[in-house]
Amino acid sequence: MRVRIKYFAKYADLAGTRQEEFEVGHIKIGELLRVVKEKHPGIRENESALVALNGKYGNEEQTISDGDTVSIFPPVSGG
Amino acid sequence: MEMERYLSQMAVKEIFPSGQKIIESSSVVVVGMGGTGSAIAEVMVRMGVKKITIVDYDTIENSNLNRQTMYKESDIGLKKVDVAKIELLKINNYVSVESVDQKLISSNAEGILSKADIIMDGTDNYDARHVLNVASVNLNIPWIFSAVEGTYGYVKAILPGKTSCLSCFEYPDEGEGISCTVQGVLPSAVRAISSLACSIALKVLMDKETYGDLIYLDVWKPMLEVMQIPRNKECRVCGTKKD
Ligand SMILES: [Zn+2]
Numbered sequence: 093m094r095v096r097i098k099y100f101a102k103y104a105d106l107a108g109t110r111q112e113e114f115e116v117g118h119i120k121i122g123e124l125l126r127v128v129k130e131k132h133p134g135i136r137e138n139e140s141a142l143v144a145l146n147g148k149y150g151n152e153e154q155t156i157s158d159g160d161t162v163s164i165f166p167p168v169s170g171g
Numbered sequence: 172m173e174m175e176r177y178l179s180q181m182a183v184k185e186i187f188p189s190g191q192k193i194i195e196s197s198s199v200v201v202v203g204m205g206g207t208g209s210a211i212a213e214v215m216v217r218m219g220v221k222k223i224t225i226v227d228y229d230t231i232e233n234s235n236l237n238r239q240t241m242y243k244e245s246d247i248g249l250k251k252v253d254v255a256k257i258e259l260l261k262i263n264n265y266v267s268v269e270s271v272d273q274k275l276i277s278s279n280a281e282g283i284l285s286k287a288d289i290i291m292d293g294t295d296n297y298d299a300r301h302v303l304n305v306a307s308v309n310l311n312i313p314w315i316f317s318a319v320e321g322t323y324g325y326v327k328a329i330l331p332g333k334t335s336c337l338s339c340f341e342y343p344d345e346g347e348g349i350s351c352t353v354q355g356v357l358p359s360a361v362r363a364i365s366s367l368a369c370s371i372a373l374k375v376l377m378d379k380e381t382y383g384d385l386i387y388l389d390v391w392k393p394m395l396e397v398m399q400i401p402r403n404k405e406c407r408v409c410g411t412k413k414d
Pocket of ligand 1: 335336337338339403406407408409410
């Protein structure tokens with residue numbers, strides 16, 4: 093099945109694209125993130141990214157379905 | 172004369188007819204008087220807020236002047252809260268401006284914030300926002316989270332008991348984060364995020380903001396995205412795992 097990943101902020105620069113599609117099985121968001129980070133090592137393993145599944149905040153335990161959109165945002169601290 | 176000043180904003184249908192009264196009777200606390208905080212304080216006072224408390228322990232540096240429009244070259248070396256108070260009173264001399272020259276920490280937070288109708292986030296690190304979040308939940312006072320770096324940032328309304336708080340999702344709750352000087356921040360992004368924070372604050376004060384979505388705004392691409400963040404029942408700050 094296919095899922096769309098949308099990269100926000102610096103993650104778009106690190107991935108070199110604002111969005112791309114991945115062909116994966118019925119995996120959880122946490123596993124999908126590992127696949128993403130393997131492809132784009134700039135998106136660091138230890139950084140707590142904010143992840144949305146179809147526009148709603150998601151956690152690593154949620155399972156994704158065909159056609160889902162997963163958005164990844166970095167934490168931001170400045171002010 | 173007072174009325175004349177606010178006519179153009181009162182004519183906005185989202186504000187008309189009761190919004191202006193609500194703005195003028197609200198007490199606002201702004202924590203952090205850097206780029207976002209000083210811009211928020213200025214907008215609030217220009218819109219008619221009559222009671223404002225500003226909190227910061229920093230002094231003005233040359234490197235602040237590209238984006239912190241409250242301050243001028245002649246202010247370098249002076250305390251931000253002292254200069255900001257003078258500048259805010261120049262905008263409206265009938266405003267009560269309380270300046271607090273302290274770092275907000277867990278032991279003083281509730282005392283400083285307790286009289287607020289709304290708390291505005293002008294901080295620049297994870298530690299301070301965690302202190303704000305805990306105090307807001309304990310005091311049951313809403314706060315507006317805002318953060319910015321590079322060309323983008325976030326704004327989110329946090330209404331204790333109604334919306335998710337900052338700890339309901341994986342926003343880091345400790346550390347300094349990366350400073351604006353290292354990470355870089357576009358002055359126009361600072362203005363955009365602080366403006367958005369003021370709009371969301373108005374909606375909260377007028378009881379028109381109940382969702383507390385996380386709003387992401389990038390002024391360069393440009394791009395705006397809204398993420399729903401439901402409450403986390405097991406949240407360590409506002410849920411069952413509260414210490
Ligand atoms: Zn919470």
